[in-house]
Amino acid sequence: MLKEYINPAVPDKEELKAEIKIERERLFGYQMKLKEAKLPVMVIFEGWGASGKGSVIGKVINNIDPRFFKVKTIADPTDEEKRYPFLRRYLMEIPESGKFTFYDSYWMEEVTNGAVKGDLPESEYKKRIASINRTERSLHDNGYLILKFFLHISKKQQKKRFDELLADKDTSWRVSKADLYQNKHYDEYLDVYDRYLEDTNNPTAPWYIIGADNSRNVELQVLRFLNQGIDTALKNHSLAVPILQNPFRLVPMPKLADISLDDKVLTDEEYKEKLDKLQDELRQLHYKLYRKKIPVVICYEGWDAAGKGGNIKRIAEALDPRGYEVLPIASPEPHEKARHFLWRFWTRLPKTGHIAIFDRTWYGRVMVERLEGFCSENDWQRAYNEMNEFEKELTDGGMVVIKFWVQIDKDTQLARFTERQNTPEKQWKITDEDWRNREKWDAYEVAINEMLQKTSTDFAPWYILESVDKKYARIKALQIVIDAVKKACES
Amino acid sequence: MLKEYINPAVPDKEELKAEIKIERERLFGYQMKLKEAKLPVMVIFEGWGASGKGSVIGKVINNIDPRFFKVKTIADPTDEEKRYPFLRRYLMEIPESGKFTFYDSYWMEEVTNGAVKGDLPESEYKKRIASINRTERSLHDNGYLILKFFLHISKKQQKKRFDELLADKDTSWRVSKADLYQNKHYDEYLDVYDRYLEDTNNPTAPWYIIGADNSRNVELQVLRFLNQGIDTALKNHSLAVPILQNPFRLVPMPKLADISLDDKVLTDEEYKEKLDKLQDELRQLHYKLYRKKIPVVICYEGWDAAGKGGNIKRIAEALDPRGYEVLPIASPEPHEKARHFLWRFWTRLPKTGHIAIFDRTWYGRVMVERLEGFCSENDWQRAYNEMNEFEKELTDGGMVVIKFWVQIDKDTQLARFTERQNTPEKQWKITDEDWRNREKWDAYEVAINEMLQKTSTDFAPWYILESVDKKYARIKALQIVIDAVKKACES
Numbered sequence: 001m002l003k004e005y006i007n008p009a010v011p012d013k014e015e016l017k018a019e020i021k022i023e024r025e026r027l028f029g030y031q032m033k034l035k036e037a038k039l040p041v042m043v044i045f046e047g048w049g050a051s052g053k054g055s056v057i058g059k060v061i062n063n064i065d066p067r068f069f070k071v072k073t074i075a076d077p078t079d080e081e082k083r084y085p086f087l088r089r090y091l092m093e094i095p096e097s098g099k100f101t102f103y104d105s106y107w108m109e110e111v112t113n114g115a116v117k118g119d120l121p122e123s124e125y126k127k128r129i130a131s132i133n134r135t136e137r138s139l140h141d142n143g144y145l146i147l148k149f150f151l152h153i154s155k156k157q158q159k160k161r162f163d164e165l166l167a168d169k170d171t172s173w174r175v176s177k178a179d180l181y182q183n184k185h186y187d188e189y190l191d192v193y194d195r196y197l198e199d200t201n202n203p204t205a206p207w208y209i210i211g212a213d214n215s216r217n218v219e220l221q222v223l224r225f226l227n228q229g230i231d232t233a234l235k236n237h238s239l240a241v242p243i244l245q246n247p248f249r250l251v252p253m254p255k256l257a258d259i260s261l262d263d264k265v266l267t268d269e270e271y272k273e274k275l276d277k278l279q280d281e282l283r284q285l286h287y288k289l290y291r292k293k294i295p296v297v298i299c300y301e302g303w304d305a306a307g308k309g310g311n312i313k314r315i316a317e318a319l320d321p322r323g324y325e326v327l328p329i330a331s332p333e334p335h336e337k338a339r340h341f342l343w344r345f346w347t348r349l350p351k352t353g354h355i356a357i358f359d360r361t362w363y364g365r366v367m368v369e370r371l372e373g374f375c376s377e378n379d380w381q382r383a384y385n386e387m388n389e390f391e392k393e394l395t396d397g398g399m400v401v402i403k404f405w406v407q408i409d410k411d412t413q414l415a416r417f418t419e420r421q422n423t424p425e426k427q428w429k430i431t432d433e434d435w436r437n438r439e440k441w442d443a444y445e446v447a448i449n450e451m452l453q454k455t456s457t458d459f460a461p462w463y464i465l466e467s468v469d470k471k472y473a474r475i476k477a478l479q480i481v482i483d484a485v486k487k488a489c490e491s
Numbered sequence: 492m493l494k495e496y497i498n499p500a501v502p503d504k505e506e507l508k509a510e511i512k513i514e515r516e517r518l519f520g521y522q523m524k525l526k527e528a529k530l531p532v533m534v535i536f537e538g539w540g541a542s543g544k545g546s547v548i549g550k551v552i553n554n555i556d557p558r559f560f561k562v563k564t565i566a567d568p569t570d571e572e573k574r575y576p577f578l579r580r581y582l583m584e585i586p587e588s589g590k591f592t593f594y595d596s597y598w599m600e601e602v603t604n605g606a607v608k609g610d611l612p613e614s615e616y617k618k619r620i621a622s623i624n625r626t627e628r629s630l631h632d633n634g635y636l637i638l639k640f641f642l643h644i645s646k647k648q649q650k651k652r653f654d655e656l657l658a659d660k661d662t663s664w665r666v667s668k669a670d671l672y673q674n675k676h677y678d679e680y681l682d683v684y685d686r687y688l689e690d691t692n693n694p695t696a697p698w699y700i701i702g703a704d705n706s707r708n709v710e711l712q713v714l715r716f717l718n719q720g721i722d723t724a725l726k727n728h729s730l731a732v733p734i735l736q737n738p739f740r741l742v743p744m745p746k747l748a749d750i751s752l753d754d755k756v757l758t759d760e761e762y763k764e765k766l767d768k769l770q771d772e773l774r775q776l777h778y779k780l781y782r783k784k785i786p787v788v789i790c791y792e793g794w795d796a797a798g799k800g801g802n803i804k805r806i807a808e809a810l811d812p813r814g815y816e817v818l819p820i821a822s823p824e825p826h827e828k829a830r831h832f833l834w835r836f837w838t839r840l841p842k843t844g845h846i847a848i849f850d851r852t853w854y855g856r857v858m859v860e861r862l863e864g865f866c867s868e869n870d871w872q873r874a875y876n877e878m879n880e881f882e883k884e885l886t887d888g889g890m891v892v893i894k895f896w897v898q899i900d901k902d903t904q905l906a907r908f909t910e911r912q913n914t915p916e917k918q919w920k921i922t923d924e925d926w927r928n929r930e931k932w933d934a935y936e937v938a939i940n941e942m943l944q945k946t947s948t949d950f951a952p953w954y955i956l957e958s959v960d961k962k963y964a965r966i967k968a969l970q971i972v973i974d975a976v977k978k979a980c981e982s
């Protein structure tokens with residue numbers, strides 16, 4: 001794309017002024033409409049060193065009320081950031097609905113720099129491209145408008161700008177060694193940039209190349225594409241998008257009705273003995289995975305009163321408190337609802353060597369949100385894939401992802417509800433909502449079966465914890481966690 | 492995708508029957524809604540030999556009124572078809588709005604067979620993939636729902652089916668040599684199929700793999716994906732899609748106001764002399780391009796009364812009538828309006844060695860259709876790219892595409908209109924509509940300038956024919972056609 005590109009003609013001064021004025025007013029007019037439509041807008045600027053990214057961002061934001069936008073400059077990852085999956089530090093910074101975020105470079109730069117310098121092998125490059133394409137598509141599908149601008153200047157023009165900056169001692173600091181390296185290796189960068197643009201140019205998040213040799217002509221080009229993109233997105237309010245087939249290898253799962261529960265029991269003695277042994281083993285393994293810098297996510301989903309809390313407790317008891325966190329997941333806060341539904345999980349991921357235990361998870365999307373109508377049908381139908389892709393990112397980065405479904409039957413739930421109701425110190429554990437959910441047992445069962453079938457991938461499979469006998473379920477959970485962590489430590 | 496795929500579990504007999512019944516009724520219910528929404532649906536079946544494509548198409552169409560669907564079997568290209576661009580014979584068969592077309596293989600097979608057999612070099616393969624992706628996106632953007640199914644069976648299963656067919660003399664004819672070749676080279680095909688599916692799996696036209704080892708389980712899978720796709724598409728009625736940046740190299744064009752006209756004149760003597768010479772030259776060249784099998788498209792656009800007809804006449808006079816056609820383009824017929832706006836041009840392309848002269852063209856989209864509101868803003872804004880892509884297909888296949896803009900000024904038009912009005916034998920040439928269009932001169936000028944800027948690619952540039960002196964314009968046109976044809980004959 002970049003190699004075919006020819007700079008557009010520059011309008012004469014008066015015409016340029018008049019055209020810019022029109023586009024500025026258009027953009028100004030769009031901000032309230034974006035707010036009303038709850039449309040989040042990501043405006044990503046990439047480009048050559050000294051191509052004027054900062055300058056054009058400065059001009060564009062002049063037309064927007066400061067309450068409606070943020071500007072993010074994403075630099076090289078810190079050591080702390082390197083302890084998380086590649087995409088995380090970028091996804092942390094997505095805007096909330098109705099607002100703009102302008103990025104002075106986003107995930108392109110880390111990938112292209114790696115490719116030019118040879119730090120990123122071809123196979124890793126391809127993986128990153130797949131991650132980026134999937135993620136941009138998922139953001140789009142969840143209502144984000146993504147506009148990507150590449151500011152393009154020639155080798156000669158870049159050299160001239162660096163020379164001018166270097167000639168003045170007040171500006172010479174702005175030219176880095178990396179800048180001069182880029183100019184010297186311009187053609188190599190051109191190859192890598194061109195390929196990246198081709199590889200990530202999708203209708204869901206298209207590239208727009210901006211001819212920036214003439215700096216006077218940058219703002220108008222950007223504003224036109226920006227306004228056109230907003231205009232199109234506003235016309236498509238609450239879009240339904242195609243449901244893609246899951247591309248990952250799935251592990252067959254039983255239907256809930258076919259899981260036998262009553263034979264999954266342990267005596268108190270068996271339980272105590274195994275519990276001690278397994279907790280000791282997990283304790284040792286926790287140090288090992290800390291040293292090996294392996295991050296672990298343990299997900300708990302299950303019926304109300306299935307025994308999630310007690311099960312989590314038996315895992316947590318075995319862990320060093322400095323190295324794990326239990327994350328209870330309630331309904332999303334307003335600032336979370338205003339973003340991609342996985343955002344609040346991206347921000348809660350464990351870093352290398354740490355364990356995060358989620359008490360309820362992102363799977364709320366296809367259970368409570370589906371059944372209560374908190375999201376559209378298209379939203380939850382898409383979510384199976386989106387969650388598989390999310391977990392693919394985590395596990396590709398070396399994370400261990402363990403997912404538990406804690407299973408009981410309807411009678412057992414009733415018995416436990418009744419006991420809670422009748423035991424003063426347990427009454428806080430039972431609410432009207434629990435009873436209401438119970439009435440929807442059958443609908444939930446349909447949803448849970450679909451979830452288990454569609455999201456048990458070979459990299460993040462579901463495990464059933466038969467929990468009519470809670471002791472049995474706890475021992476089984478410990479054993480599964482131990483096996484998975486051991487395997488990860490050995491590989 | 493194919494390599495990760497695992498066959499889904501087969502529901503038991505009763506359950507399967509019940510589920511199929513639900514999906515059949517859903518599909519039946521959709522047909523009238525599709526009609527009302529004017530949604531055209533392309534359902535493409537690809538897959539292994541003996542995977543059961545024909546059988547499942549037969550089952551699916553049982554639920555649809557015969558007035559609402561067609562079934563197309565696309566075989567190897569005939570010699571006649573090979574004289575046209577690759578995509579043409581497929582695009583001929585796109586459905587009209589509100590109707591289904593089911594394809595028993597589409598453009599995948601020609602590409603993958605070529606890749607397996609080695610007839611299609613890697614560079615050609617990549618070109619075809621780019622063509623297919625662009626075209627599927629363009630169909631989608633113009634309102635087509637495209638669902639692509641790949642029927643997947645194992646090597647063993649395929650072998651078993653061929654053996655069974657061969658064992659019975661009534662069915663043995665159904666197994667071809669090509670079938671047996673495929674089974675023998677199953678793994679090579681698997682590589683090629685898998686790559687093709689990956690390369691063409693876009694949200695705008697996604698692939699769905701259907702596990703067909705168990706033939707009982709094929710219909711349900713297909714119906715589910717089909718109904719889901721229709722459901723999503725119906726929710727997105729009259730979608731606005733992102734306007735992509737033109738990816739091709741553009742030739743800078745002057746604005747109409749800057750074109751000097753009065754100095755572009757010829758004396759009668761100069762004209763006569765050049766006309767004879769150039770027509771002779773073109774006549775000779777026509778035989779040459781016929782022998783060289785080069786197809787040529789000459790496009791005429793221009794103001795009313797600019798002199799298109801007379802200009803075309805001077806080209807046509809020099810050509811062998813067996814080798815050219817003049818195609819006057821009026822408003823689209825109902826069956827043309829019901830399809831992609833380029834369909835009526837795909838069906839009118841010249842074959843190798845032939846010349847098609849279009850008197851008005853596909854550029855009506857960004858002139859009359861834009862100004863009269865016959866298409867949406869999103870439609871005509873997208874059309875610049877779609878037309879560039881269309882011409883890219885033609886020229887990539889070796890076609891010469893020459894585009895003329897016949898230019899006069901407003902006063903000259905008035906003089907010619909008045910003369911027509913006052914000359915009885917020319918009155919048929921002037922209508923009320925001409926006068927109405929003239930009132931919109933300024934709006935047309937804006938649209939024409941934008942068209943010339945955005946669609947003058949290096950493979951299909953616009954040429955301005957200054958036609959205040961019609962003689963000058965005719966000679967210039969002849970010279971341009973001669974130069975372009977000569978260049979093509981030499982390369």
